[in-house]
Amino acid sequence: MKNTIKIQRAIKDLTQEALAKKISVSRQTINSIEKNRYVPSTVLALKISEVFDKSVNEIFELEDED
Amino acid sequence: MNKIQKDLLLLPVLFKKIAFGIMVLCVLFVVLSLSKVLTIEKGVVKTITSSGLLMSLLLLAITRNKTEDERTLRIRLQAFAASFIYGVGVVIIEPFINLLFDNNFLSDKGVTELLISMFLFYFLMVFIMKRNR
Numbered sequence: 001m002k003n004t005i006k007i008q009r010a011i012k013d014l015t016q017e018a019l020a021k022k023i024s025v026s027r028q029t030i031n032s033i034e035k036n037r038y039v040p041s042t043v044l045a046l047k048i049s050e051v052f053d054k055s056v057n058e059i060f061e062l063e064d065e066d
Numbered sequence: 067m068n069k070i071q072k073d074l075l076l077l078p079v080l081f082k083k084i085a086f087g088i089m090v091l092c093v094l095f096v097v098l099s100l101s102k103v104l105t106i107e108k109g110v111v112k113t114i115t116s117s118g119l120l121m122s123l124l125l126l127a128i129t130r131n132k133t134e135d136e137r138t139l140r141i142r143l144q145a146f147a148a149s150f151i152y153g154v155g156v157v158i159i160e161p162f163i164n165l166l167f168d169n170n171f172l173s174d175k176g177v178t179e180l181l182i183s184m185f186l187f188y189f190l191m192v193f194i195m196k197r198n199r
Contacts, residue, residue: 025135028196032137037198041136 085125092118123185145191
């Protein structure tokens with residue numbers, strides 16, 4: 001699953017640490033999600049989308065192998 | 067922290083200090099008995115230190131991290147599953163290894179040693195998974 005968290009962070013001028021704090025996870029978790037090594041739960045995906053004021057579909061996108 | 071993480075009932079971070087404290091006490095106890103400051107039977111020393119070590123490892127395993135989220139929960143559960151499989155694997159394979167090297171099919175490893183090695187495997191798995199993710 002692809003995601004645009006890195007781009008959204010840049011637009012909002014948020015560091016990984018700041019985003020992690022906002023959604024109560026560790027910075028390493030944000031890093032793992034950005035690098036597509038960890039697929040977040042629905043709850044976490046919704047929290048991320050809320051921070052960026054976007055729908056989940058605008059941030060996360062399914063790939064062929066999903 | 068979400069509902070699942072709350073339901074796990076992990077101990078507060080403070081227990082990590084208690085666990086390390088017990089570990090230090092165990093080491094101190096062994097050193098004192100080896101240097102003959104304490105005159106206690108060898109078997110008693112072994113039982114006390116292995117129980118203390120097991121208790122401290124258990125406390126470390128069930129104590130909350132500073133930041134506990136769904137990824138750490140997943141790592142925790144995967145590491146527990148891996149260490150369980152490791153334990154079962156050791157019990158199955160050990161007699162064959164003994165047979166190969168000592169010509170003896172009987173297992174001589176005690177439960178305490180097995181549990182300690184399972185805990186060490188668990189911590190190794192957590193460390194590796196945290197680094198690779």
